[in-house]
Amino acid sequence: MKGRIKMGMVGGVHEGSIGAVHYMAASLDGLIECVCGAFSSDPKKSNITGEKLFIESNRIYDTYEQMIENEKRNNEPGRIDFISIVTPNYLHFPIAKLALDSGFHVVCEKPMTMNVVEAKTLDDLSKDRNLLFATTHAYTGYPMVKEARVRVQEGCLGEIRKIIVRYQQGWLSTFVEESGHKQASWRMDPLKAGIAGSMADIGTHASNLAEYITGLGIEEVCADLSTFVNGRKLDDDGSVLVRFERGAKGIIYASQVSTGEENALAINIYGTKAGLEWSQQDPDTLVIKWPQKPSELVRKGTNYEFLSRTARAACRMPSGHPEGVIEAFANIYKNFALCLQDLSEGRKPVDEHRDFPTAYDGLRTMLFLEAIVESAKSNKKWVRLSSVG
Amino acid sequence: MKGRIKMGMVGGVHEGSIGAVHYMAASLDGLIECVCGAFSSDPKKSNITGEKLFIESNRIYDTYEQMIENEKRNNEPGRIDFISIVTPNYLHFPIAKLALDSGFHVVCEKPMTMNVVEAKTLDDLSKDRNLLFATTHAYTGYPMVKEARVRVQEGCLGEIRKIIVRYQQGWLSTFVEESGHKQASWRMDPLKAGIAGSMADIGTHASNLAEYITGLGIEEVCADLSTFVNGRKLDDDGSVLVRFERGAKGIIYASQVSTGEENALAINIYGTKAGLEWSQQDPDTLVIKWPQKPSELVRKGTNYEFLSRTARAACRMPSGHPEGVIEAFANIYKNFALCLQDLSEGRKPVDEHRDFPTAYDGLRTMLFLEAIVESAKSNKKWVRLSSVG
């Protein structure tokens, strides 16, 4: 592949937007270059952002349709290879669909779509057209999450019995939508966010993390969703009893009204031989708990021989040098870019490069989401995930 | 009151038994003296223990009936004031009932009884006879748990929305009963333990802790109980969705197959104004989490002016000097003893001394236990706690 991989963005890079993180993550390793964008539904804002990012003015677009149309006809070497979608949820599907239909690979924010049908469509489409599709469940990009996945799936914990994921934030503890808080407002608007609020926004990260690390699919759920803040239209808290494949059980809870919590995502997994703990706010350490020997602190770092190749490949620094969520995001972009290079040069992407969440993973989270929303309304104890995925 | 308060024990003080902890806890503050006991159903073992504890040989009894009978007729100043029951569950009720019927105050291990009916009987009886009854949910004896209770009930967190208690141990991860592990064997024997295994043994601590700190009663539960280890007769793991009074919701999970965990009891509480976290394995610190100011580490210590009187009264050491579970147990014995002194000297016990779990608290845990066992068998989502308590 000649030169950097070319990216076009849809959605903002302004204050408080996740787009800025995508931009940094894509830039970090020097493999990807953002060459165009439709950065806002407001053309003025799109322009301001584009200039700030040193985008050539003729490639700052007013709409994503325009961008995709133009780039599709672009025959120059600078033509984009993929589109990164960082908009509110309801726009993910139409943009991603148009992008795939136009032959572009896609990186898409989570939750991937508004429902299972859309998710299934994108998953099928990307497979049919042999296009790459990454869903940015970014916490899977942390080296120690990858290490956990390798160890669990290699049987280090024995047979898995129990999986507990919690994801707690506190920023929606009060009715911030009322005073026009932008990030809160669309997330709690059913038209823009979909059938769920906090469970869509962060609950899907939790279910994804459980399935990513263990490789066990969620089969049944029993959910209690709540809207604690008056005036709010969607859930801001949820607790779910979970049954996984192969007899494992679990609990997934997510809340954005956990007053005083920041971004407390954590997972505990217990098997017949050992237990495991990882926490996003202390991401460099994976605790392995043994029954009759001391717990081990498995730590991130390129210079640790005891780490799996997959985890080491996701580290940029030697041990003791913290890396964070931008690097985790960047690991998704990096693997996506390496796969893209492989494809463009006619190689089958190696497993290691393919280690990023795909449209299928996005579809899994939508199945989880629809099931818990159904369960929350039901008097029946257990609701099965639909078998579409 | 002249001299120390006199205690008779029923149950063992041998290796691995909780009785040894009771003995140390009762001795720590010099208020209580163990003067007699029926330390084992095996008279030989009872004798060995009694001698080790320097008990006069004529007050080492073969059976608890004998002990209660003899002590009842004892008119010397050394006559016992109360009986401490540290046997397996199924013996709690008959011993406690006989003790109360004979006019002795009681300290009883948890879970208090085998079922709600027994618990109700003891609670009524102790009230009718005006006898003190402590149930050793010992984690309520930690100073920082008391501080949490004071702060939550004074409104420091605002209205409570969510309560999450987890209690995880790993020592039953394998079928240790098979090789005759004594502590495991009776705890997993329905005849000795009752209707539940791990949920009875530690799940009741979790429900007690939630109610103790918040003052909110559990109203409804939705439980998924498991027996992960083949051959075992009772649950070794359980997850429960909980609905409390006043709209608060929660999750209580307890497990003794969390491989690699030691004694990981922790509670998180979130209200409209702030959140709170306490963990039994780091008991000297209570974390208060605020939405727009730094989290605070509220710490145990007699020399902290910001602590409540109740918490300070439960500390024996200045700040930075760890105290542990023996001291937490001792705080139950100490308050029990101080109440006893008050009673014997005709004073109404002050609130501070009355701060220990009673038969009513034990009854609450039995209501919880019966409800979750029913829920675990039911296809209905929610089961209400019976209104007996």
Next chain:
Amino acid sequence: MKGRIKMGMVGGVHEGSIGAVHYMAASLDGLIECVCGAFSSDPKKSNITGEKLFIESNRIYDTYEQMIENEKRNNEPGRIDFISIVTPNYLHFPIAKLALDSGFHVVCEKPMTMNVVEAKTLDDLSKDRNLLFATTHAYTGYPMVKEARVRVQEGCLGEIRKIIVRYQQGWLSTFVEESGHKQASWRMDPLKAGIAGSMADIGTHASNLAEYITGLGIEEVCADLSTFVNGRKLDDDGSVLVRFERGAKGIIYASQVSTGEENALAINIYGTKAGLEWSQQDPDTLVIKWPQKPSELVRKGTNYEFLSRTARAACRMPSGHPEGVIEAFANIYKNFALCLQDLSEGRKPVDEHRDFPTAYDGLRTMLFLEAIVESAKSNKKWVRLSSVG
């Protein structure tokens, strides 16, 4: 030995005094009974304390001389076996000397004496008379400190290169002596405390801990002592470069003006093969740090097979059940009592029982103290510890 070992106390058990801790520690395991005392230089206070402790009135003494004299002539079975000295520093020597001269074993608070000469006298005397002498450097009583000692001395870390001990408190950050703070006042009074303030009070704990764990004697020091608070007469902070036997080097720093610190004693030791970390405020965990495998969290608990026998013997509870400083103190009393039993029954005390700090350890701390005080005044870089010990 028939019945419990009998203890007489010299010094107070009132609010804020370390005597209360000694009393609880001696009571905890039921091996020792406090039967008499001279609890204060003020006979009234001595009486109040004695009554509170249920001491028979004729054995509450006005002075320690009286107590020793009377008990010496006591031929009853209740005669004391040893004397526990919990007074300010300047009284340790005369009391301990009289006790030893009268044939009583001794438990003595730290720092053992006012100077090396006194310390040497007591060490010699206890050896000559074959009497037990414990100095309550209580932090050596923690199970994980004992585990550290076993592992280091068995070579687990390889050859020791560096030892760093810090001991920081903040309670003397302001001139509390001025307002009559009792504990502060005598500790900063040269007549009562000796040649050093904070270095005597807590610096000696630090030097003792280093020598206890590593078995390496301190040979040379280079000290910078400070008195940060105006009006104070002794040091309230000190930093010391240290050279140990066999080429190990180190740093010992102690301060009571570390504003906001509670009782932050911690030690790090580095050898050719591994490193180690222990912290008094988190006493149940010993971290072993390996170069090419994960760090291990070695944890307290009677049910861990990987712990040394010595450490397990110092645990009263299963894993995950915190114990604290009272238990650490109690471990000194317990071993002291077990040795006393051995002696009284004509057995040579086993090594395990002999694991408590002796007069020799107290002497070592006085050698350290005199050397750093000399160094602090000197322009010469290194001062050798005198070879008396």
Next chain:
Amino acid sequence: MKGRIKMGMVGGVHEGSIGAVHYMAASLDGLIECVCGAFSSDPKKSNITGEKLFIESNRIYDTYEQMIENEKRNNEPGRIDFISIVTPNYLHFPIAKLALDSGFHVVCEKPMTMNVVEAKTLDDLSKDRNLLFATTHAYTGYPMVKEARVRVQEGCLGEIRKIIVRYQQGWLSTFVEESGHKQASWRMDPLKAGIAGSMADIGTHASNLAEYITGLGIEEVCADLSTFVNGRKLDDDGSVLVRFERGAKGIIYASQVSTGEENALAINIYGTKAGLEWSQQDPDTLVIKWPQKPSELVRKGTNYEFLSRTARAACRMPSGHPEGVIEAFANIYKNFALCLQDLSEGRKPVDEHRDFPTAYDGLRTMLFLEAIVESAKSNKKWVRLSSVG
């Protein structure tokens, strides 16, 4: 300023080199573009690196002299604005001097030079020519270090009494130079590293951190430097007693033979009103310790109103989203770039942008280094820093 700021690099971006971090840090925010480089003294390696970084082939240089010469004559808009020096120590001075002489701004790795004279020359030269000079003491780039600086210098801790910095790594615990470990070999080669080994490599970070946060200059030192590993030519461990301006005292210790440690840099500062603690391996939290209220966990995050503007400007993510050392490095590059923009557009750089370590800070570390090396050889207790800076 039109377009991104243009950077030329001298030194490698290959495996294990700090150059890769500089490259990522410079790329992260999209303000800087690496357009040319002399990436290795071996032209072949320089070419490989340059191609990997998508540098145009005619701007991949064989030597830094060639690069500076060519770029100086370059009149195109793509001409470099500054040179980033990521070579071993002995090359910093000649490259930086030539760069400054040629009118280029400079970013330079630490320790800035081989000695004080070189450092003074560069500091003077950059000032005389009004060129920006950043020394990458990257730990000053952490938001919570900046918060510490703001709070300390605003008096939040009161008058500073004690400053303790430790910096411990374990990767030089064995004689890795012997087997050709590249990073170790030059760092322990006096010709390439200078007068000190570990103290130059990481001890200077420690002294810089102390001066950066407190604003107090180091005045006197008393050092004990060691070479624990046989065959090694420079120190691999050092302990230093320190006297700062205004009566503050401290300890600085650095070691690369702390077996099992990763990159354990931490600082504790104590003043008359409060204490403070920050640790590089947990960089998002700053602990403020108060004497009579709970310790506070001041945490990184763009959405915290209680943070200083300076700290918030250094955060890219909301609270609870970890950032690491790459971001800390990037904060130096970002501020450097913003100052450069200011300068190029004729504005006086605002204080906030000027918050990065300069040649003067580099000079300060060289003064510290020369003083401790002198002290280590001396029998005199205290050595003053020369007054050149």
